[in-house]
Amino acid sequence: MIRALYNLGLVLSAPLWMTYVAQRVLLGNWRERWHERFGFIPVPPPSSKPRIWIHCVSVGETLAAQPVVKLLRQQLPHYELVFSTTTPTGQQTAQSTLRDNVDYLIYSPLDVPFAVRRTLARIQPQLLVLFETELWLNLIAEQKRRGGRIMIMNGRISDRTARRAPKLRALYAHMLRQVDFICAQSPTDAARFIALGASPARIEVCGNTKFDQALSAVNRSAEEWRHILSLPKNAPVIVVGSTRAPEEEQLIINAYQQILRALPDTCLVIAPRHLERVGELEQLLQAHSLHPYRRSALPLPEGQHTQVVIVDTFGELASLYSVADVAVVGGAFAPLGGQNLFQPLAHGKPVFFGPHTHNFRDIAHLAKAAGVGFEVQTAEQLAEGILRLLHDPKLREQIAQRATELVQKHQGAAQRCVQRLLQWLPH
Numbered sequence: 399m400i401r402a403l404y405n406l407g408l409v410l411s412a413p414l415w416m417t418y419v420a421q422r423v424l425l426g427n428w429r430e431r432w433h434e435r436f437g438f439i440p441v442p443p444p445s446s447k448p449r450i451w452i453h454c455v456s457v458g459e460t461l462a463a464q465p466v467v468k469l470l471r472q473q474l475p476h477y478e479l480v481f482s483t484t485t486p487t488g489q490q491t492a493q494s495t496l497r498d499n500v501d502y503l504i505y506s507p508l509d510v511p512f513a514v515r516r517t518l519a520r521i522q523p524q525l526l527v528l529f530e531t532e533l534w535l536n537l538i539a540e541q542k543r544r545g546g547r548i549m550i551m552n553g554r555i556s557d558r559t560a561r562r563a564p565k566l567r568a569l570y571a572h573m574l575r576q577v578d579f580i581c582a583q584s585p586t587d588a589a590r591f592i593a594l595g596a597s598p599a600r601i602e603v604c605g606n607t608k609f610d611q612a613l614s615a616v617n618r619s620a621e622e623w624r625h626i627l628s629l630p631k632n633a634p635v636i637v638v639g640s641t642r643a644p645e646e647e648q649l650i651i652n653a654y655q656q657i658l659r660a661l662p663d664t665c666l667v668i669a670p671r672h673l674e675r676v677g678e679l680e681q682l683l684q685a686h687s688l689h690p691y692r693r694s695a696l697p698l699p700e701g702q703h704t705q706v707v708i709v710d711t712f713g714e715l716a717s718l719y720s721v722a723d724v725a726v727v728g729g730a731f732a733p734l735g736g737q738n739l740f741q742p743l744a745h746g747k748p749v750f751f752g753p754h755t756h757n758f759r760d761i762a763h764l765a766k767a768a769g770v771g772f773e774v775q776t777a778e779q780l781a782e783g784i785l786r787l788l789h790d791p792k793l794r795e796q797i798a799q800r801a802t803e804l805v806q807k808h809q810g811a812a813q814r815c816v817q818r819l820l821q822w823l824p825h
Contacts, residue, residue, distance in 0.1 A: 437516025451523035465812035555590035557756040571595025605811030612744035623721035640737035641728030652777035669709035746798030
């Protein structure tokens with residue numbers, strides 16, 4: 399009955415979601431390989447090797463899946479791994495980080511019966527692994543109808559979902575009853591899954607695999623990045639990652655201008671979350687008499703230096719934090735849920751962020767408790783906090799030690815998740 403009502407809702411709302419899909423295909427970023435959204439995937443039927451299908455939404459989930467996929471490749475060489483994402487940026491991340499560890503990279507189908515059935519008929523996975531909160535009723539129901547198993551890995555329920563989900567408890571309970579096992583990020587997430595209908599016997603707190611992924615990006619030194627970005631040799635560097643809205647960037651620019659009055663040689667390296675916003679950010683910086691260089695145009699000829707750099711390249715931010723004296727992570731200065739704090743912490747960097755961290759509440763809490771993460775609300779608070787750290791190298795060294803210890807302490811989630819996966823994998 400639940401599924402029938404769900405699909406009736408899809409039929410009744412078809413003019414809305416089909417218009418959205420058409421816009422994405424014709425005018426947006428779904429134009430490339432659009433047919434995969436409807437189940438026409440370039441995956442041949444399985445031969446002698448069984449398959450596991452791993453699905454993520456976008457960049458964050460794909461990075462979280464990276465250590466799990468690599469372990470699966472090592473431990474299950476006789477399996478084929480199919481990896482899907484929803485967003486093009488997720489697909490780019492998968493192409494650059496997982497291409498050598500999976501057999502097929504695809505876009506996930508729309509959660510409509512014909513697209514889901516066609517995709518499952520091609521892949522025929524023994525196990526479907528859904529990362530974080532990727533709960534799709536038709537996908538789950540069809541995999542179960544086929545006799546395949548389902549896991550949720552790195553599972554979490556955000557604060558916003560936790561507030562809204564009780565109104566849809568029947569729907570969540572119907573889906574979660576069909577899931578064989580859930581590896582939850584935290585006790586809070588586990589309790590929320592149970593409250594929505596998951597069986598307590600089929601859920602375990604395994605931790606967050608992003609702790610395991612974070613250290614893999616520590617692959618290029620600060621000296622290398624300083625040369626690549628043409629930054630002056632001894633100038634302080636602030637790296638700002640994953641800004642998502644003009645109001646965030648305005649706050650950061652205001653703070654940076656206050657910092658320049660005290661330390662005029664301070665450099666700013668800023669990476670917008672979405673590369674299509676690079677031009678908008680460039681205009682905003684220029685409007686404040688700042689003269690940014692794009693990362694793609696660097697390095698400059700020998701002897702020339704930059705002071706403000708916009709990162710307009712894909713996949714470099716995680717490594718680029720190594721050049722920072724202080725890091726700032728966007729997505730939380732506006733009510734957007736926050737972004738990845740793991741990457742700067744893995745480099746041992748103090749990290750500032752805004753108050754809206756509901757998508758990263760656990761790591762934000764851990765970072766604050768360890769004294770390596772600092773929540774601020776205004777440009778004045780951000781400038782004051784950064785200046786305090788830039789004037790105190792000994793404090794930055796202490797924070798680096800604590801940040802490294804924090805990341806190392808919480809590693810091992812990927813291994814625990816893979817152990818549970820092997821237990822539930824049909825033999």
